[in-house]
Amino acid sequence: MNFKLAVIGHASSVEEIEEIVTHKFTNIDVYKIEFNNDEDVDRALAELKKIIHICNGILYTRKEPYKLLSSRIEHHNTVRYVDIDTSNFIHSLLRASYHFGVDIRRASVDTLDYASIMSAYKSLGIPAEGVSPQIVQIDTNSSHFVQRAKEEHLKNYESGLSEFCTTNMRQVSDYLTEKKVPCVLIAPSTDTYIYEIRRILLSHKLKKLNENNIACVCISVSPRDDFYVFHNTVLQEVLELNKIAEKIAIFAQKIDGALITVSNVEYVLMCNSSNLEFATDNFARIDILTSVYTNTAHVLSIGIGYGETVKMAKANAVIGMHNAKMEGGNRAYVVYSPDEILGPIEPNETNDVNPTIFDMHLVQIAETSGLSINTIFKIDCLVKQKNKRNFTSVELSEQLGVSVRTANRIIVKLEHCGYIVEVGRHVIHERGRPSRVVRLLF
Numbered sequence: 406m407n408f409k410l411a412v413i414g415h416a417s418s419v420e421e422i423e424e425i426v427t428h429k430f431t432n433i434d435v436y437k438i439e440f441n442n443d444e445d446v447d448r449a450l451a452e453l454k455k456i457i458h459i460c461n462g463i464l465y466t467r468k469e470p471y472k473l474l475s476s477r478i479e480h481h482n483t484v485r486y487v488d489i490d491t492s493n494f495i496h497s498l499l500r501a502s503y504h505f506g507v508d509i510r511r512a513s514v515d516t517l518d519y520a521s522i523m524s525a526y527k528s529l530g531i532p533a534e535g536v537s538p539q540i541v542q543i544d545t546n547s548s549h550f551v552q553r554a555k556e557e558h559l560k561n562y563e564s565g566l567s568e569f570c571t572t573n574m575r576q577v578s579d580y581l582t583e584k585k586v587p588c589v590l591i592a593p594s595t596d597t598y599i600y601e602i603r604r605i606l607l608s609h610k611l612k613k614l615n616e617n618n619i620a621c622v623c624i625s626v627s628p629r630d631d632f633y634v635f636h637n638t639v640l641q642e643v644l645e646l647n648k649i650a651e652k653i654a655i656f657a658q659k660i661d662g663a664l665i666t667v668s669n670v671e672y673v674l675m676c677n678s679s680n681l682e683f684a685t686d687n688f689a690r691i692d693i694l695t696s697v698y699t700n701t702a703h704v705l706s707i708g709i710g711y712g713e714t715v716k717m718a719k720a721n722a723v724i725g726m727h728n729a730k731m732e733g734g735n736r737a738y739v740v741y742s743p744d745e746i747l748g749p750i751e752p753n754e755t756n757d758v759n760p761t762i763f764d765m766h767l768v769q770i771a772e773t774s775g776l777s778i779n780t781i782f783k784i785d786c787l788v789k790q791k792n793k794r795n796f797t798s799v800e801l802s803e804q805l806g807v808s809v810r811t812a813n814r815i816i817v818k819l820e821h822c823g824y825i826v827e828v829g830r831h832v833i834h835e836r837g838r839p840s841r842v843v844r845l846l847f
Contacts, residue, residue, distance in 0.1 A: 408606060409459055413438040413449060413474070414466025415575040418592075422466065425598050433602075436460065440470045442551045442576050450477055457482070462605040467573060468516075468655075472545045475654045481663045481675075483608040485601045487593045489516065489573055491525045497571045497589040498525065505569055505587040513558050513567035515541040515574070516591065519769050537823070539567045539846075540766045546647040555580045562586050566823050566846065608661045608680065620678035621718035622662065623726040624653060625706040626670040627734050629698075641786055645701050646670065656693045660684045673719065678711060688750055691737050695752035704734035711741045770847055774818045780805070784815075784845065794845045795828060801843075816843055 412422050416439045423435045436456050440449040453474065457463075465471035465486035475484075494517055498509045510531060514522055519540060526536045541557040544550055554577050558570040562581075569587035572578050581588040626649055646669050653672050657664040662676030685691050688709070697705050708725025712718035725738035729749065738748035767785055771778040787804050788794055796804075802812035819825040820843070828844045 407432045407434045408609070409434050409436065409461050410602070410605065411436045411438060411453065411456060411460045411463045412466065413440050413453065413463065414470055415439070415441050417575055418466035422464065422598055422602075425595060426602065429599055430602065440466075443469075443473065443545070443549060444551075446473050446477075450474060453478060461609050464601060464605060469543065469545050469574065471658070472651055472654055475657070475664055476650065476666055479663055479665055480657075483605050483661055484658060485605050485608075486658060487597055487601050489591050489593060491517075491521050491528070493591050493593065494522065494525045494571070495528060497591045498529070501569050501571065501587065501589045504589075507568040507587055509569075510536045511538075511566070511568045513539045513541060513561035513570040515543050515554055515558070515572050515577070517573075519766050537566075540769075541572075542766065544647075545651070546644075551576055558588075559584060559586065560846065564823075564826060564846070618678045619712060619715055619718045620676050620681045621710045621712070621715070621722040622660075622674040622676065622681070623708040623710070623719070623722040624672040624674070625726050625730055625734075626672075626697075626703050627706065627730065629702050629704050629734075641789075644789065645703065649697055649701060649703060649705075652693060652696055673722075675715065675718075681709070688737070688739060688747070691750060691752065694735060694737065698735050698752060705737075706730040706734040707737035709737060709739045711739075766847070770819075770822075770824055774822045774824065776815060776818055780815060785847070788845055795842055796845070798841050798843070813841075816841065819845075 410426070410433050412419050412435055419437045419439060423437060426433050426435050438449050438452045439445070449470070457478070457480075460482055462483040463480060463485075465474075465484070468486050468488055471484070471486035494514070498512070501507055501512070502509050510526070519538075522538050522540070523533055523536065527533065539561040541554050541561070543554060547553070551574060554572065554574065558572065558577060558581055561567040562570060569589065570581050571589045571591055572581070573591045575590060578588050578590040626646065650666070650669065654664060657674050660674065660676045661680045662674040665673040665675070667673060682688070691707065694705055694707065697703055706726050706729035708722040708727070708729060710718045710721030710723070710725060712721055721740035721742065724743060725740040725746065725748065728738045728746070729736045732749060736749040736751045738746055739750070740746050767781050768778060771781045774781075783805055798812050798816060799809055801816070802809045805812060805815075807815075816825055820827070824847050825843045825845055828842050
């Protein structure tokens with residue numbers, strides 16, 4: 406019987422993978438689901454629901470479609486997504502230099518974080534002080550994020566902040582190319598696709614060999630003691646919980662688990678125990694504990710339960726989760742039976758890392774402009790709250806709770822570094838000087 410593989414993603418990537426399967430593999434039937442932009446979510450979800458019960462494995466062509474659908478459907482079969490890394494970005498920089506002759510130090514980049522981008526430049530021998538990438542944030546929890554990415558890239562290029570764009574999304578690449586913007590697609594290699602398909606086949610075989618070896622992971626999200634020091638708005642709390650949900654979805658992929666979202670603070674993962682033990686180095690490194698603690702103002706309480714049945718494994722996982730919660734979270738317990746409990750398992754690196762809840766992009770802006778991270782964080786929250794980027798200096802002063810003179814000083818510093826541009830003047834009173842209207846570029 407042939408292996409049935411669903412491939413979900415942009416039409417061109419799906420066609421490429423189907424061709425790879427045809428030439429490199431045998432006994433695999435490909436079920437194609439095109440997912441060209443974020444407006445295709447409902448249609449792609451409906452198509453997946455029709456075939457998921459007959460599929461042995463699912464391959465998403467990128468992380469974005471995986472994150473969009475993983476919160477809407479339970480994956481009971483082997484699932485992988487094809488990711489990009491620093492090496493793919495380096496390749497895109499070299500292509501941009503060769504094809505367009507641009508200054509590769511001035512790129513508009515999406516998908517990758519600041520640390521990965523700077524690591525790529527460092528590996529090419531380019532000093533950090535000469536690099537000024539413009540990072541386009543991709544938030545799959547927000548509607549029309551693909552359209553927003555197109556607009557941000559175009560804005561960075563037309564304002565002169567970048568000389569070319571590099572993106573992980575084909576629809577963004579096609580759009581910018583039509584606009585005559587120098588653009589390079591950060592795309593996985595053929596070998597990467599082959600590697601992920603082989604992983605799906607291997608994981609499926611392992612599951613068949615160990616179908617009765619069940620593990621359940623129960624995760625509860627709760628705020629740290631210093632939560633309210635950082636969070637002044639409901640919006641920021643929602644954004645942070647969305648970020649944690651993404652991390653849990655990625656952890657589910659890492660252990661080849663079926664993810665069930667109970668609520669925005671409770672999750673259940675069902676997986677093969679061998680996969681879980683391998684991914685966590687036999688529970689020596691449960692990295693998601695460290696990741697959530699060091700990058701957010703929340704902690705996780707994790708219970709890992711074993712059992713001969715799903716019901717028994719889940720009951721034991723719940724015991725472990727409650728034990729972790731009673732001790733303040735940021736730890737895990739492994740429960741084989743109510744009388745056989747291993748733990749607490751705490752993150753290895755927590756004491757070695759200075760916890761920060763701020764996005765590295767915001768840290769970069771603060772360091773470059775000479776403003777405090779709290780000021781940059783307030784401005785970032787303001788943009789998300791108001792869902793707009795144009796403000797007068799008076800509006801900015803009122804929202805930040807500072808004088809107009811101080812607001813103007815903040816604007817000047819950000820303007821000098823290319824994070825703000827003046828787009829007009831606004832007359833508030835009949836007398837007096839008009840107030841500047843500025844557009845925030847981050």
